[in-house]
Amino acid sequence: GENVEQHPSTLSVQEGDSAVIKCTYSDSASNYFPWYKQELGKGPQLIIDIRSNVGEKKDQRIAVTLNKTAKHFSLHITETQPEDSAVYFCAASGDDMRFGAGTRLTVKP
Amino acid sequence: EPEVTQTPSHQVTQMGQEVILRCVPISNHLYFYWYRQILGQKVEFLVSFYNNEISEKSEIFDDQFSVERPDGSNFTLKIRSTKLEDSAMYFCASSAFGPKPAYEQYFGPGTRLTVT
Numbered sequence: 001g002e003n004v005e006q007h008p009s010t011l012s013v014q015e016g017d018s019a020v021i022k023c024t025y026s027d028s029a030s031n032y033f034p035w036y037k038q039e040l041g042k043g044p045q046l047i048i049d050i051r052s053n054v055g056e057k058k059d060q061r062i063a064v065t066l067n068k069t070a071k072h073f074s075l076h077i078t079e080t081q082p083e084d085s086a087v088y089f090c091a092a093s094g095d096d097m098r099f100g101a102g103t104r105l106t107v108k109p
Numbered sequence: 110e111p112e113v114t115q116t117p118s119h120q121v122t123q124m125g126q127e128v129i130l131r132c133v134p135i136s137n138h139l140y141f142y143w144y145r146q147i148l149g150q151k152v153e154f155l156v157s158f159y160n161n162e163i164s165e166k167s168e169i170f171d172d173q174f175s176v177e178r179p180d181g182s183n184f185t186l187k188i189r190s191t192k193l194e195d196s197a198m199y200f201c202a203s204s205a206f207g208p209k210p211a212y213e214q215y216f217g218p219g220t221r222l223t224v225t
Contacts (some may be wrong), residue, residue: 032211034214042202044152044216046213096157096165096167097142097214098152099152101151
């Protein structure tokens with residue numbers, strides 16, 4: 001089955017800096033790659049996603065890139081703000097959705 | 110904005126007891142999912158459900174688990190005889206399309222299950 005690896009497990013940045021979270025997946029049949037933000041005590045919230053026929057997608061301060069050949073995808077957050085602090089999960093989906101272990105992002109004011 | 114709702118928010122049960130976790134998916138969605146998250150760990154897929162049938166299930170979803178859509182709005186997860194290791198957050202999700210290829214899934218706030 002699919003195996004998703006996510007790095008780093010924790011990331012601390014200064015407000016205004018950029019943050020990058022990277023994931024790799026194992027199943028070449030996976031074709032949908034969402035990113036979720038999870039705040040304390042809440043469910044995962046979809047923030048951006050990308051499909052296998054697209055290499056990059058951007059939504060305001062958030063962008064995701066996908067390299068299908070290398071089987072890796074990344075989340076980029078620019079101009080980080082304290083409210084971006086949360087746990088971020090990547091996921092890869094084919095027959096079912098498998099999540100990475102999560103990255104705890106802390107944005108220091 | 111439509112959202113997935115789950116009840117109860119917290120359920121405490123004794124080992125060996127049956128529990129039913131309830132979810133109301135977004136009203137025009139057709140695909141439903143259960144996930145669990147053990148404290149501090151990754152979100153794990155349990156099962157997907159469409160047209161009153163299980164579409165996919167993971168190795169975690171053994172005979173102790175069952176899902177049902179008892180009416181037009183609710184989607185339930187039943188654990189027949191709870192074990193200590195079933196303690197986790199259980200998330201319901203729904204999507205308008207899918208599950209192959211996968212589409213956007215929207216998650217509920219979760220039910221925290223504590224087995225004592």
